[in-house]
Amino acid sequence: MNQKEKKEKIMFAAMALFSKKGFAGTSMKDIAIKAGIGKGTTYEYFKGKDQLFFATFEWFIEYSENIAKKSISSNEAASCEEKLRLFSQSVLDALKDSEEFYPLILEFWAASASSKYRDKIKEIFKMFYQKIGRILISIINQGIENKEFYDQIDVDSIVPGIAGAWDAIGLQAWFYYEDNNGFDIAKTMTGFTDLIIRGLKNKQKT
Amino acid sequence: MNQKEKKEKIMFAAMALFSKKGFAGTSMKDIAIKAGIGKGTTYEYFKGKDQLFFATFEWFIEYSENIAKKSISSNEAASCEEKLRLFSQSVLDALKDSEEFYPLILEFWAASASSKYRDKIKEIFKMFYQKIGRILISIINQGIENKEFYDQIDVDSIVPGIAGAWDAIGLQAWFYYEDNNGFDIAKTMTGFTDLIIRGLKNKQKT
Amino acid sequence: MNQKEKKEKIMFAAMALFSKKGFAGTSMKDIAIKAGIGKGTTYEYFKGKDQLFFATFEWFIEYSENIAKKSISSNEAASCEEKLRLFSQSVLDALKDSEEFYPLILEFWAASASSKYRDKIKEIFKMFYQKIGRILISIINQGIENKEFYDQIDVDSIVPGIAGAWDAIGLQAWFYYEDNNGFDIAKTMTGFTDLIIRGLKNKQKT
Amino acid sequence: MNQKEKKEKIMFAAMALFSKKGFAGTSMKDIAIKAGIGKGTTYEYFKGKDQLFFATFEWFIEYSENIAKKSISSNEAASCEEKLRLFSQSVLDALKDSEEFYPLILEFWAASASSKYRDKIKEIFKMFYQKIGRILISIINQGIENKEFYDQIDVDSIVPGIAGAWDAIGLQAWFYYEDNNGFDIAKTMTGFTDLIIRGLKNKQKT
DNA sequence: CATGAATGAGGCTTCATTCAT
């Protein structure tokens, strides 16, 4: 196993534990055991627990951005409506893929308020939401230009709500995570996206 | 100061600190100092740190429910559209009122995954979102009945997104807290609500 | 309830708890609750926990001495052998009477080594064993004088063993307390006393 | 120093302190200082204070059993009387060897009533006294068989008294520990053993 | 490089005692 692989191994061990037991509830010993290495070795790869946590955060942000990027680049949709639906679908897929890691996001959010790295984390989250926002804005603007969408929409003001709703649907799904069929995340995502699109589209008589 | 007042004093001290430094980052000593009492006194009112945290959570949920209830009961709006706007406005007011305590919510969310009380917290959050959801559902259904709103809307599926978006707008505002003018929460709430209402309403030519 | 009665009520509550949970394991609050009084009231009657404990010790010593005295004074036995048997029987009766309080003696013994009052306690125990010893010595000497007992016995050297054995039989019975029929304390006391008397008596062919 | 030696070092430090200041009066910090290690290190070897105490108890029982065993195995005495004398002598030697640790036994006795491990401790004490008892029984029975001892002795009933008296002589010696010449433990042990043997032996005219 | 034994700062909690009512 090379350096980079070992570093990732530690990071994934940390992520699994932070997700399950929270940052404060996870000990460096737990992480070392889960990663199958010695307790001291972790410190060869990460300066300390805080930094390790921050590294998992950075990894997560990069991962999330990649999903967004991939979703857009592979998005050969004919209409902007379709583009939005496909984007929403990617978010849904990502959420479902990593449902058990969802608590990690909650840890990151909480860390944005109180961790040693709070300022950095807040900054990165801001940038992340801006990126997502810019993608949405560009799709909606394109929709306005080609008359799919209503031209009096205040585009800048609506995107935080849309992107945020996706997060929040994930959160509520998490609350139901151990209830089978307690929460139909797919239906909720789709229903919400339908509503948004209906709000965006130019009206025709119905 | 009577028993109840003192208990609340401790709780508010705890809330301020949990919000600023997180649950793990706050010591019982800090709380006692902030509350202006002796270290041991806290334990006369709360069994321990965990229970104190859970008490702040319960307080917060009750407080939030009261805001929602008050918003509805004083809501003499003519139309359902208006009702939704007023509800959204109440959420906005509440968010702005307690912006500095917003991180507490992040702590609660994180605690839903890893705290000692995780199951109870998840359960309470579920119930809370259900209550908010039911209010929204009743408004929207009423709107459908009186032909304000489109009757093909899948009401159940959209409410988690709407309520969630409000939370998430608060979250993003939090990321910008400390940046003056970095995020116009009022404009964002309004813009998003406009979009939702446009999505809900029966169409007329525009 | 007058002063003295209240003081005793507190003391008996303390004794019951010290016996069951040990000195260190008993809190002043426990004692107050058991005695049915307020926590502060205890301090009106006893200076502190240590002193309260010492008071129970003094009470116990006085109680034990009274048993010994009564046993002797009512002891109208014809022979010294009989006197010893009756004394042993009194010890047995006392042990059985207060079997559940036996752990208190263990606490007193332990306190003779490490309590704040260790020197006083040791001193009082010494005096107590000396009193018991003197009673035994006087019986045995009388037996020697009247030729019941062997005249080459080193009386001073044997009494600590005899009195101690009685204690130790109580201790072993305590280890079996809760096992029904695990230890027949009466039979053991009697058997041992028989042996001692056989050791003391002038020999006749058997 | 290897693992086992270090563990023992901690245990002996604990024993010295438990003996001097009692279990409750000894802090983990005291123990660490006495053992010449860091406060946290103790917990690498023992799970907590209770377990450390229990470990000292187990050590003490094993140590005592070894003394008893050794005493028996090296006991090439011609007669059973001699065997008893040698056994009693071993007990005496052990008592004198560890006179300053005697209070530890008092702590163990007290712990048999109120410690976290009370049931285990009682059980182990029972077994210990049974072992000692069986040794005494076998010697006495042998003495009866070879006509040294009187055949109407109720062997089972007398051994708790004999073994217990030895303990109790140690206890009384402890009360005098610090008085020079206050208590001649050797003379007392010998005198008591003489009495017992006189009680056991088949009588001849004296 | 890897390890895990050692460390001690720091946290939570208990509880004997005080004192205002």
Add this chain to the structure above:
DNA sequence: GATGAATGAAGCCTCATTCAT
């Protein structure tokens, strides 16, 4: 006298981090 709310000293224990091997 009687009370029990308030206190803070003191204890047990955890765990991030270091460092000798």
